[in-house]
Structures are given as structure tokens and as C-alpha cells.
Amino acid sequence: MATRIFLLFISVISNSTCINGSNGYSSWSPDGIKDLWCPDSSNCLSEASTIETDHCCACNALPEWEMLNHFPQYLNVEIINVKGSSRLLQNTLPTNNRIHFIHTNGILSMFPENLCSFSIVYIDVSWNQFSSVGNISCLTELDTLIMKSNKLTFISNQTFVGLTKLRIVDFSYNLIYKMDYNIFGSIHILTYNFEGNYLKKLDVSNVLIFNKTICGGSFAYNKRPIEMTNIGQSFLGEITGSICGDSDFSNVSIDKHPIFAVSEKIDQRTLNKYAPCGKGKYSGLAYDCDCRVGEFFHLQFYEFSRVYSKEYSESYCRSPSILQTSVSRIFILIKHYVIL
Ligand SMILES: *[C@@H]1O[C@H](CO)[C@@H](O)[C@H](O)[C@H]1NC(C)=O
Ligand SMILES: *[C@@H]1O[C@H](CO)[C@@H](O)[C@H](O)[C@H]1NC(C)=O
Ligand SMILES: *[C@@H]1O[C@H](CO)[C@@H](O)[C@H](O)[C@H]1NC(C)=O
Ligand SMILES: *[C@@H]1O[C@H](CO)[C@@H](O)[C@H](O)[C@H]1NC(C)=O
Numbered sequence: 001m002a003t004r005i006f007l008l009f010i011s012v013i014s015n016s017t018c019i020n021g022s023n024g025y026s027s028w029s030p031d032g033i034k035d036l037w038c039p040d041s042s043n044c045l046s047e048a049s050t051i052e053t054d055h056c057c058a059c060n061a062l063p064e065w066e067m068l069n070h071f072p073q074y075l076n077v078e079i080i081n082v083k084g085s086s087r088l089l090q091n092t093l094p095t096n097n098r099i100h101f102i103h104t105n106g107i108l109s110m111f112p113e114n115l116c117s118f119s120i121v122y123i124d125v126s127w128n129q130f131s132s133v134g135n136i137s138c139l140t141e142l143d144t145l146i147m148k149s150n151k152l153t154f155i156s157n158q159t160f161v162g163l164t165k166l167r168i169v170d171f172s173y174n175l176i177y178k179m180d181y182n183i184f185g186s187i188h189i190l191t192y193n194f195e196g197n198y199l200k201k202l203d204v205s206n207v208l209i210f211n212k213t214i215c216g217g218s219f220a221y222n223k224r225p226i227e228m229t230n231i232g233q234s235f236l237g238e239i240t241g242s243i244c245g246d247s248d249f250s251n252v253s254i255d256k257h258p259i260f261a262v263s264e265k266i267d268q269r270t271l272n273k274y275a276p277c278g279k280g281k282y283s284g285l286a287y288d289c290d291c292r293v294g295e296f297f298h299l300q301f302y303e304f305s306r307v308y309s310k311e312y313s314e315s316y317c318r319s320p321s322i323l324q325t326s327v328s329r330i331f332i333l334i335k336h337y338v339i340l
Contacts, residue, residue, distance in 0.1 A: 028057045030213040031188040036061035058190045059215035065098035072098040084109030137162040146170040155179045181231040192217035203229045204261040208243045216246030225253040236274040237266040248281040
């Protein structure tokens with residue numbers, strides 16, 4: 001909201017030239033492919049290091065068509081049959097490449113058959129009947145894909161192949177129980193949302209993304225206990241590169257804290273070197289605790305609370321039973337360790 005007000009304000013005082021970096025935005029690309037604009041108002045440039053500036057811009061930067069004087073064009077959809085087949089219609093000839101396709105609260109079960117005829121940047125098909133994403137590799141300009149509250153069950157690591165401009169995906173509140181290893185491996189995503197699904201297993205490659213500037217994402221409120229895997233056997237310290245992304249695991253039950261899944265080979269006290277930024281939100285997270293939890297207590301308080309949990313007093317051990325209490329606070333946990 002604040003950003004929009006800010007944009008409006010800018011457009012009133014300067015109805016003139018295009019964005020050239022002096023109108024409150026700086027040109028920013030995380031990968032040399034996406035052309036984004038990082039708002040000066042976000043103060044990203046005053047972050048302490050380049051990696052933190054990039055992380056900040058990854059969360060705040062906008063594509064040109066979300067900025068002033070750039071009006072998107074909307075496509076209409078014609079439903080062909082009750083099973084949710086459809087075609088896209090265009091009222092006027094496209095005069096720019098900022099085409100949006102928004103069709104929410106409908107009966108679509110697959111994308112319109114002529115989807116590939118349009119150079120679409122933004123799709124929102126929330127509250128429809130999709131049970132799979134289908135092959136969307138022709139959408140090479142796609143920036144944002146929102147498929148909230150459909151009936152998706154599986155995300156393949158082929159789903160995003162070729163979508164090099166893709167910046168934001170939202171698959172929250174579907175029925176996703178399975179996800180391939182490394183689903184974003186071939187692209188550079190900035191923000192993802194898998195809240196409220198039914199994941200049984202989750203590979204760490206889909207959570208902590210090495211070497212790529214990322215804002216982060218959410219697996220909060222997944223409805224089943226999740227088993228964390230590390231199929232690629234990527235461990236901090238063993239491979240070069242760092243991670244910096246926010247992750248939200250609020251109210252999730254998981255066998256292994258995501259940070260532990262990659263930090264076996266390092267001394268937890270040096271975590272800051274490998275994960276210099278990014279915040280975890282783990283309120284209500286339950287996971288299996290072991291001795292390594294104890295090692296976390298040696299981190300500086302700030303680092304501890306940043307990595308371990310922003311609202312750490314509310315996450316708890318689901319095992320071993322000695323540490324298991326429904327409202328146990330981390331301080332109780334510390335006492336247990338001291339007693340043990
Ligand atoms: C998706 O469709 C493209 C053609 O548009 C094809 O080249 C590609 O192999 C398909 N991908 C999958 C996973 O089927
Ligand atoms: C895609 O996922 C499959 C099954 O999880 C895995 O075998 C394969 O290596 C993955 N491919 C990539 C490119 O990550
Ligand atoms: C990260 O980048 C470094 C340097 O370019 C490279 O050596 C390393 O293999 C990369 N790590 C991963 C997991 O891609
Ligand atoms: C989160 O979990 C707590 C305790 O398990 C529960 O009381 C609360 O209702 C949950 N919140 C949501 C939004 O599911």
C-alpha cells in the first residue's frame with residue numbers, strides 16, 4: 001500500500017519522462033535477465049553489504065509495468081465447456097508487452113488453449129479448479145504466477161523450465177503433497193509461497209537457495225508433518241557460496257529444522273559466514289531436536305534469534321519426548337539442555 005501511494009505521488013509531481021533512475025528508483029537486475037527497479041524509499045542501498053542490498057531489492061523491486069505511466073492490458077477469457085476449457089480473447093490490439101491474465105473464482109481446470117499466443121507477464125487464476133499447472137514453458141515473459149486455492153497436487157522441476165523472467169510464484173492453499181527436488185533449479189525465482197499445502201516431504205533445495213539473490217518464501221501452515229530431505233547433499237562449508245533468504249515455517253511440524261539440514265558440516269557458531277542475511281519465521285514450528293539445537297545457543301543473541309526464529313519463544317521440539325511440551329519456551333529448552 002505504501003508503495004502504491006508513493007507511486008501515485010510520484011506520478012502527480014512528474015507526469016513526464018520515463019523512469020531513468022532519478023525518479024526514486026534504481027535499475028536492478030538479480031541475474032542480468034530480469035529488468036527490475038529497486039525503490040530508493042526501501043533504503044536497500046544503505047544496507048551494510050552488497051548481499052544485503054540485493055536481498056532487500058529482491059523483496060522490494062518492481063518490474064516496469066508496475067510503475068507509473070505503464071498501464072497493463074487485460075485479456076478476457078471465453079469458457080468453452082463446463083470442464084473448464086477456455087480461450088483467451090483480446091479486445092484491442094496489444095500496444096505493449098504488459099499483458100495480464102486475471103481470472104479468479106472460476107471453473108478453469110487448465111490454462112486457455114491459446115495461452116502461448118500472448119506474451120503474458122502476469123497471471124492470477126486463484127480460486128479455480130486447476131489440478132496441474134500444465135506446460136507453460138512458452139511464457140518466457142512471465143513475471144508473476146498466482147495460482148492460490150486451486151487443486152494442485154504436485155510441482156515438478158520441469159514446471160518452470162524456460163521461465164527465466166519468473167520472479168514471483170504463489171501456490172498457497174492447494175493440495176500439494178509432493179514437490180520435486182530443485183524445482184527452481186533452472187530459473188532464478190525471488191519470492192515463492194507454498195503456504196497451507198499438504199507436503200509430506202520437502203527438499204532443502206526448494207527452501208534455502210544457494211548463490212542466488214532471493215527474497216524468500218513461505219511453507220507456513222502446511223497441514224501434514226513434513227520430512228525434510230537434502231537429496232543434492234548440499235552442505236554449508238563443503239560447497240562455496242552462501243544463502244540469504246527469508247523463510248516462513250510458522251505452524252509447521254517438521255522432522256528437521258531447515259537450517260540443520262544444510263549445516264551438519266559446520267560449527268553452528270560460524271553460521272553467519274554462510275548465511276549472512278535472511279530471517280526465519282518459525283512461530284509454532286515443531287521439529288525434532290537433538291544436540292545440535294544446543295550448539296545454536298552459542299550464537300550471539302541477534303544471530304540466534306535471526307536464524308533460529310524471529311519469534312523463537314513459540315517454536316518447540318516435537319521430539320525427543322523430554323523436550324516435548326505444547327507451549328515450551330526456548331528458555332525451558334535451554335534449561336533441559338543444561339540439566340541434561
Ligand atoms: C512443453 O512444451 C514445449 C513446446 O511448447 C516442449 O518443447 C517441451 O518439451 C514441453 N515440456 C514438457 C515437460 O512436456
Ligand atoms: C528433477 O526431479 C527428479 C525427481 O525428483 C530428479 O531425479 C531430477 O534430478 C531433478 N532434475 C533436476 C534438474 O533437478
Ligand atoms: C556457488 O558459486 C560458487 C562460485 O561461483 C561455485 O563454486 C559453487 O559451486 C556455487 N554453489 C552452488 C551450490 O551452486
Ligand atoms: C498455530 O498453532 C497453534 C498451536 O499449535 C494453534 O493454537 C494455532 O491455532 C495455529 N494457528 C494457525 C493459524 O493455524
